[in-house]
Amino acid sequence: MNLHLHNTYTRTKELFEPIDPASVRMYVCGPTVYDDIHIGNARPLVVFDVLARLLRHRYGKDAVTYARNITDVDDKIIDRALENGEGIDVLTARTAANFHVAAAEIGCLPPDVEPRATDHIPQMIAMIEDLIAKGNAYAAEGHVLFNVPSMPDYGKLSGRNRDEMIAGARVEVAPYKQDPSDFVLWKPSTDDQPGWDSPWGKGRPGWHLECSAMSKEHLGASFDIHGGGVDLVFPHHENEIAQSRCAHPDESFARYWVHNGYLMSEGEKMSKSLGNFYTVSDLLKEFPGEALRLALLKTHYRQPLDFTKDGVREARQELNRFYRALALDPDGAGDVGAIPTVVLDGLSDDLNTPLALTGVHAAADAVFAAEKEGDAAGLMVAIASLRAAGSLLGLLEHDPHVWFQGDGDEAIDALIEERNAARADKDFARADEIRDELDAQGIVLEDGAGGTTWRREN
Template identity: 55%
Template sequence: MIRLWNTRTRQDEALQPLQPGKVRMYVCGPTVYDRAHIGNARPVVVFDTLFRLLRHVYGLENVTYVRNFTDVDDKINARAAETRRPIRAITDETIGWYHADMDALGALRPTHEPRATDYIGPMIAMIEALIARGHAYAAEGHVLFDVRSFPAYGALSGRSVDDMIAGARVEVAPYKRDPMDFVLWKPSSDDLPGWDSPWGRGRPGWHIECSAMSRELLGETFDIHGGGIDLQFPHHENEVAQSCCANPSGKFANIWMHNEMLQVEGKKMSKSLGNFFTVRDLLDQGYPGEVIRLVYLQTHYAKPMDWTAEKAAQAEATLRKWRMLTAGAAPGAVAEAVVAALSQDLNTAGALAELHRLAGAGDAAGLLASAQLLGLLEPEMGAWAEVTIDLAPYAAQLGALRDKAMESKDFSAVDAMKSALMAAGVEVRMSKAGVELLPAAGFDPAKLPVLA
């Protein structure tokens, strides 16, 4: 039984699929005008891990995962104007970047990746239904959702409409009946993307996209809706309102899941602080995607996460050890304790603790299968950990130096070589049985000492 924390009800709930044996999940995807930063990648890893768990429990063919691309947006329009490039060229290129970067993190492609521009018709139809039911109105080429027409508005984020208005410091457009009303459709000038509609040539507002695409691909009600906590209000709140009003017989999403935000070295990520990184930045700096993924998995999705160089170094060392242990092994059975941990609100830290236990017990087959459930130790992600240099001669020389030192009682040469090996990122293990050398975090063959 999988249990998840439901943001909507603010309680832990058992996942009970609306269609027995089949699970449907929607996660808000990126607006495609630039590279994804490492905060954008957190929900990708979180919900990819949930996707993997659901497929393990229900079967690959019984899980439908939808993550959209917003490819019509004012930021995209601004980038096109700035670069004088066609909008489609920008969005196609950015989607390609996104796929490459998320693939590097070991994220599986969702079942469906709809582009907003392919669903303009369903968006217009949903807006027409909202107007017909008295939940939206046209004004000066715009169509706006009437927030006061939906009494439950604010329930998802725990806010009241009156409090939101009192705290607002934004200039209210004259065509709005209420300051909280939000745009479903807006007019487009000749130099902007636009589609013909009953209200004139225009383009959709941001929120209506996900409501229309999720209904088309998953139905009026589905099992799980996910995304970052920064989307809870207003995006997800608005999705709930327009979807429930357009589809009165549906509930939209049964369980809502939100991942917390990401920091870098204990501080909010900001370009002004010089700690703003895209996923590609980290990959280009030499951080393997698998290492980045493991750092993400170490923190529960509902808690703030801190990316640090120290965590990355520890993750790299751990993965090197696990890959050496599982080299040549075939995956066995996934450990029940790993599945049990993930089934308790995606407790990835608990699942990783079990992987450490399996590694300590020398269970290579169990470790490999269980790690792969978490998107780790996949064969195609391991090139970074391959050692192309034989460390045996270095171990032999260190052993010989130690034998001489045992007679002379002068261990300076042993200490010097040991220090040089460690500086090259080699873990040195010395015991009565002999000398063992293992590549560790930051292993760099170019820094190895010269053999005598």
């Protein structure tokens, strides 16, 4: 099945055709490293990690370049460092390191390139000079601004008209702007702010410009996919398009604009005052990273997602079931088999992860069915297929025995609870299945008057 992706630019689901199938290129806006990421930031990380895995599967590992930047110069960073009373370098180094840990814990592979804004200042200055030379930008009072009316197509990605754009900007129109919608490419730095020498004095780049310069440097002026959260469509991505297309008028810049939907938390907009503001590192103290990942993937990426801790608990139960299936592998060979069709087709249809996950459940069903029938060869095929399905989604990457040990007694208690519920529902087949699965892990159950107790017999 061909790959289709929804393109924000055309507002339609389109057949994905890379510029060069031997070099498929995707750029995703990465974190501004001033604070630890929250679960809302984790959503695009996981979504585009799945897309990168799918692209590698389709075009080959070496044919895909996934670039995700780190913004390490920004006013938020300057303000936070001042607040914390620490150096900017200390703050950005620590936050970037924490980011890498969190991303790995939720199963995201490192991108192929991870450019840092501060390593690309000369490219940014060159791009600004180019935009000035072409008549799309102008210097004023130590600033350089992009002149929005110089680009007739401006606003096409977000679908905003000029009045809407100006209405948003009017409150803070600076006197040096030629047009109220003009935005900053370069701004002056005082002595205590990070700054670089430039033709316009000591200063620093605007955020939008950073991504235009870094994507050009690592993927070229035309590339395939640009991704990010829907909150970046305006102004960030609109401005990236303006800069990159005006600097390189003969190039397409990104051809497919892919955006994930908003994330709410416990039914409301996430906010520190509501107590529903979850950082990934805090959630990881309570849940395995794969459970967070699965909870995020259960909603289609374009839909709004309501993240709840109950949802993570549910995801964890599902993973327990998948890992119980994997634990039935008698020699633990870890072979990876054929990816089930529904998983591949689901992902190829605009990353339909809910559909793909039905394929993972079906693969687990097939494992338990083969086990029940005593079909040893079928069991091995089914387990390998389950593993392949998980791998494309970045799930089931742990050794099942380590998964359950890491889970500790809590998982065993949860299984006993599930077995009690099954018995109450007179689903004795499921109750026996759980007893057998626990038995396979060396856990022996004893049903007594006071309830069920268990002991480990290894």
